[in-house]
Amino acid sequence: MKKYTQDKEYMSLVGHLIQNPRFKKLDGIVQHHHSTRLEHSINVSYTSYRIAKKFGWDVPSTARGALLHDLFYYDWRDTKFNKGHAWVHPRIAVRNARKLTKLNKKEEDIILKHMWGATIAPPRYKEGYIVTMVDKYWAIKEATTPLRKRWQKRRIFRRKFLGSHNH
Template sequence: MLDRTQIQCIVEHHGKEIILHEHMRIEQNSYQHGVVTTFAHSIRVACLSVWLADRMHLWNRVDQRALVRSALLHDYFLYDWHEWDNGTHRLHGLTHGQTALLNASRDFQLGSVERDSIARHMFPLTPIPPKYLEGYIVSLADKVSATRETLSPARFTKPRKHSRRPRLQRA
């Protein structure tokens, strides 16, 4: 079984292009759940996705690269949905998967597994389930991470803006 350091190395290896992309600065300054930035959330989802695939012994059925990239890009909507926008983000939970897919398709070369996993990661909130196992893993990792972040006592502290790229954090 993989340890935390090995998981982080896998995420960095397959996700380096994404993690270093200039638009990730937007994610570093946008909050997702409480005091957790969209960037930190995406890193957590990627690490947890790798952890889940490893613990369930799915490496012969899962494309590791597509899994990591899908997880890093699942919330690549590039705005802070908490900020007032005259109601545009009102349906964020239902629409951000498609927005993330459009932005990710513009900035990166995506395969069918990545596209499907990004677009459908909000299942069952959105009605169409993922086609691929990677999409289910990303969806599960997203829900686990979002729940932990939302219920964390740190959520009730004052958010701090990050001026530099945070280190990979525990999944």
């Protein structure tokens, strides 16, 4: 069972959104080559939630905004506006998120500004910086999954075979 499902506070904030059929549609869409958009959204949300909680910041808005930051249903690599995707998809995500739940200003800003760095406007709220950075972290981690698995196998091989001969 996934760790986030055991966190009662987290699930009380976003569990109903995760269970929503519109959100569940993200499970069939590849995000960063080796993850689905649903997995990515939950990874970003749960990590951001834990950081906001540690800092004593707005935990509900962080968890919800992060969960809904990539709520769009197309493969951006196959669309006519893939060059403008960093600017377009946050607006589509806000529109789709409003169909699931009422958003506060901070949640909207988190969703709209999570591509800061690729776009010009920085987040208005400190919680938006958490989500922006955590989103980049998970994008890299998810995209490099096969590479990390290969490194892990090499590390185990070295420890097992090469390490034993050095003693």
